[in-house]
Amino acid sequence: MQISTSVPYDEERLRRTLRFLANRHMKTSRVLGAVLLVLGIVVIAVDPTSIPGYGFIAGGLALMFAVVPIMVASGVRLQSEVIKQGYHLSLTDEWAQITYPLAETRYRWQGLNQVIETPDAWYAMFGRAQALTIPKQALTPAQRAEFTAFTANLPK
Template identity: 55%
Template sequence: MQMSLEVPHDVQRMRRTIRFLSRPYLRLTRVLGGVLAVLGVVLIVLDPSLAFAYAAVVGGVAVVFAIEPIMVAMGMRSQAAAIQHGYHLTLNDEWMHIAYPLVESRCRWAGLDHVVETPEVWYVMFGKVQAMVVPKDVMTPQQRAEFEAFVAARR
């Protein structure tokens, strides 16, 4: 396999990537927020005069629904300016190479943990929260088929 792709900067793709990578942590946080809200409701039923119970319900509901947008916004703000440009993606049988105008990253496929496919991209995972993004929209149908076959052979 030998591919060379120009990938334009896409803010929405970056948001989806941050959301994807933070999903395992969000799941636990949302469960804990739901537990806090339910405990608050139970306390309100037992003693409606407890101010803490109302705070627990409001706080729990806020954690369940507001934590994801907050985490994505924080993740977007923490991105280095050097990667807020388009990049050149080179894929071959041994390496995955990403070159931004100011930064380069190169990983061997041997270090690959797994690949997660979504309708828009492939997330090439090199750890639990380290991913390189291979967008589908910049590939030809032949390149997509070739990359899919390459990934399938690595499983």
């Protein structure tokens, strides 16, 4: 496989990637949020003047619905200016390489945990929170087919 393409900076793609990573790790927080919400409802049903009950409900709702958007917004805001210039993506049988004007990152496919396909991109997961985003719109149909065939032959 020899795929090479330029990928312009896209804040929405960055947001989708951060949302994808955050959602993978927020299942426990959402369950805890649901537990707090139910606890708050029970406490308020017993005593409608109970301030902690309302605090449980607010905390539960925040854990269920507010944490991921806050994490994504913070992640976008904290990104280095280096990535806002776009990058060059090179994929070979041995390496995945991202080259920014001022930085470069290489991943050996041997260290890959899994490739997750979404409608917009592939996420090559190197660990639980390290994802290389391979945007589908940056690849030609032939390159997409070649990458799909490559990922189908990777060890599971």
